[in-house]
Amino acid sequence: MEIITEIPEEEYVLKCTSACAGCGDSLTLRYVLKATGPDIVLVMPAGCTAAFQGIYPKTAYSVPVVNIAFGAAAACASGISRMFQATGRETRVIVYAGDGGTLDIGLQAMSGAFERRTDFLYICYDNEAYGNTGMQRSGATPLGAKTTTTPTGKTEAKKDIDAIIAAHNPPYQATACASYPQDLFRKVRKALTFHGPTFIHVLSPCPPGWRYSAEKTVEVGRLAVKSGMWALWECEHGKLTISTPTKAAMKKPVPLEEYLSLQGRFRGIEEKTVEQLKEQIQENFRGLAAGEVKP
């Protein structure tokens, strides 16, 4: 049983931002910052989080935020990290980027920064599409999901960014979900005990993009985990530990239809596509059971 009271009461995301109602990304950022505390710098490429940061001269985040071009977050963070190293500053460098800024346009810079053993924590908040521009498909969009550029449903599977990161042998990588804030909090704290490149991939449900009612964000995220569409685990120096909710899902998953039927983006999904998703889930579970890093 996690002790909820270990999460500090301090808030680093001010109230009443321009984020959409029920924003999973806001929830993710809120708990990430509670875990990191204030002695950090966030490096933030284009994305929803940079949009609801607010408009000059104000900012909704009470930590320093370096905004940077879409594909440049990890490289910019490299520069900050090495400058801090040169001057002996202990302020931690944290990239906070969406799935587009991570899996797609930011992939090269991120791979380079991981290969160079940059001392930073890279957090990808994943809402499975380009949310800020109005929900276009990204490499993170799952098979069958409708977006504005896949109006009849995506015909390709979600890119396996965790396996790509794992190939860089980071000392620590994990997955999390905004609907499990204690787990997210603990993993961020854990990541910061390591020096070198670390990675946390956080599923962040998105009401307008996934087309569900705003009050259901936590429920949707939990069903993603319970159905196996999203798996929670952490991997320390190559040793995989499956997190409790996913262990339970591996024993007895909730029917995938319960997760899909809550969301407009899967409305009208073909039966054979659902079967493909179910096969993917089983394959992922088999991989996890064998100790392999899989989303």
Place this chain on the structure above:
Amino acid sequence: MRKIVTGNKAVAEAVREAKPDVVAAYPITPQTEIVETLADYVSNGQLASQYIAVESEHSAMAACIGAAIAGGRTFTATSSQGLAYMHEMTNWAAGARLPIVMANVNRSLAPGWNLWAEHTDAMQERDTGWLQVYVSTVQEAYDTILMAFRIAEHQDVLLPVMVNLDGFTLSHIMQPFDMVEPGDFIPPIHLSEMIDPKNPKGYGTIAGPAEYFRFRWEIERSMREAVNVIEETQAEFGERFGRTYGLTEEYRCDDADVVVVSLGTLGKEAEVAIDILRDEGIKAGSLRLRWFRPFPELNLAGKDVVVIDRDYSFGFGGVLAHSIRSKNLVKVYSVIAGLGGQEVTYDDIAGFIRHRRIGEESWFGVNAHV
């Protein structure tokens, strides 16, 4: 100390003297020798910089931006395709008011693949908010890099500076040059807005229609201030180290009837052409622009003006010729010469001047009369 080195090595020597906190760079011909030399200095302890061997030029500039926002002095070098690839971030560097210094070894853009000198790569950066200077000798490359750090970091400027040197014709040729002991010529970098978690700020947050233009105007205001800072810095450099530079370099212009205007090493070829023409009784002079941004005031009234462009803006004309025309209200003879390393000798330049057709444009090697 006097040494004989290439233009690239001289740039690296000057960077070593300037002691940047962070060098982030990616190799590209004909620039590579600069970053190899710096990597060598870092590994053998001659330079106490953080050297970030990034995976692309886009990341090189992004890493310099990060290091500069963290309060550091930064340097990178590139060329051609690398500069083009970096373009998104060169805009960012200037917009964020970061005094990054970059050597750009001028080279043409592909296709076809061509490694040789051309200025179009830098011209495509002219509207980004970077100061641009073009050098013509190994000594000038060395001296200008030293001055570039001081100019960029001056509180009235706080803009990045691009030092341009011609690919191969300067980057790879060896000339003797004098090194200096810079002492306190470059003061310690001071960036008042660097990252401080005790005073958290947004760096590059959204600026709406009611604010954005003010930031743009601030860049232009600093660009105008930069003229004074450049002149002061060059004057102090002259007093301390005995070599004087201007915004332009003039050669036998005072009583000239015709002036040839150029950038980079072509300006040195032009000086030889001027001597030949003077011997023939033609009152010719050469005006080499060192600084292209900010663009200097020129006095060309009453003279015939021949402009050599080692660049081109398709569907329009030579960028330098256009700049001279629009800033000085003079008619010019525009010669497009030296693209992709096309050989242009002092005899050729003397020919451009002798056979000038004021008000027209000619492509060297294409139009029959040049």
